[in-house]
Amino acid sequence: MTRPAFIRFNHIKKQYGTVEALKDVSIDVIQGELFGFIGPDGAGKTTLFRILTSLVLPDAGSAFIGSLDVVKDYKKIRKSTGYMPGRFSLYSDLTVEENLQFYARIFKTSVKENYDLISDIYRQIEPFKKRRAGDLSGGMKQKLALSCALIHNPEVLVLDEPTTGVDAVSRMEFWELLKKMQKKGITILVSTPYMDEASLCDRVALMEHGELLAVDTPACIEKSFTGNLLAVKSNQMYGLLSDLPAGRQVLEQFPDATQVFRFGEFIHITFQSENTAGIIEDLTNYLKSKGHQEIQISPIKPVIEDCFLALMDQPAKR
Amino acid sequence: MSNREKIIGVSHLVKKFGNFTANNDLNFEVFKGEIFGFLGANGAGKTTAIKILCGLSSPTSGTVMVAGWDVGKYPDRVKERIGYMSQRFSLYNDLTVKENFRFYGGIYGLSASAIKERTSYFLKKLEMEQTRDMVLSKIPLGWKQKLAFSVAIMHDPQVVFLDEPTGGVDPITRRQFWELIYETAHQGTTVFVTTHYMDEAEYCERVSIMAEGRIVALGTPAQLKENYNAQTMNEVFVKIAR
Incomplete structure (x- = not known):
């Protein structure tokens, strides 16, 4: 990461009433990066994106794209960024084609001039170009919004939760499109509440309550997870949930267990102890004494969601 | 499974909008106390089916029984016996927590004393008694989701429909929400x-996956993973929906 920063957020603060949406956030993004902002609603992702795209002014701090200041040079900033807001905000009563032409014209360009850039995406909705945008399915609206955000050939693409509420397959296809855009040299900032999408980014910022929990490559974040992680399963999940209750430092019998959370068909337990074999034996005996059968316990590598859970504030603050 | 009480029975359900068939011959049953996952790609026809199950839309043909009543003929009988929680919590942001309970309790026809009792019960269970007189907009999202769920089951429905209840919530709250779901199902x-x-x-407990208006897979997660030779439900879903 010795390449110079292209997008810089310096000590950004933003407050809405009594809510601190962003508490002193600083991040550098490198040119050409696919950078993910991962966190739940209320983390501050949208506010950060609105500041970068010059739609909201920060209370303190500064942000730059290259040498452009998002406050002073807002007109140039708007030319060099393409923004896809979280909520569908194209014109429902214009057709697909009309929306695209409208956005091209606002930026003093034409669909024809930049067609190459959007062809991969637009081709998929072109058969419906005479349909009004309001009548499109969710997936098609998303593709049209992305086409409109790209039509002026921006250097930076800012996508606010493009995959929220989208099914697993369409999400996968959308990320493939983003990779293609990245290959064309566009720097991409994308936010998502889906932790599993972190692995598709070059680097990610994990965010919660207006603060950064971690900023790094997904692999490095996973590597910095402290403790040994075990995945546990038995023949009765409902019993397992009460015998291994979720939370932090919740198992009286196992003071070394720092967190217990369910992941799909398994329960993940983190131990701050090196003696994995001993723990597995103790845990197996404990579960047997509670009447569990077909007990499976195996050491596993953490995923981003394990890391996020470990880095989060205590639930009491929620 | 077959000796469990049937709460939902869908038989040859077809729903057409003009030439478009949104639900194409759906057949499935859901039992008392079961957690039934209703999955599918966007546009597969899930929302259409849920609207019919809740009595908000009527089937073009086929029979849909919910909580002992034929939805096509007696949608109001069904509505009294079900709970519903939508994607983005259905509570009123400018009412207090107590007022939200009172409003929905009233809609479901609960008596004043029952509303009072149920409100106290849920607030105590969620350890949120201090929020009773707070305006909803001042409450964190994770808490709202849990409140919305409690409101949806305050009249003790036979079945509760949850439409993407955990969208956007943090990973801890998401898991706490599922514990509530488990507990509710366990109580019947x-x-x-x-x-x-x-x-x-x-x-x-069981999952159905819809594609292009049909149910293409139905079974326990373990069965589906075996049938589709997949390690996770994500793989199953991708194999089916792609």
């Missing part, structure tokens, strides 16, 4: 849930 309420989180599909 059937839970009918849609989600795009595939790890949550693993939490369901």
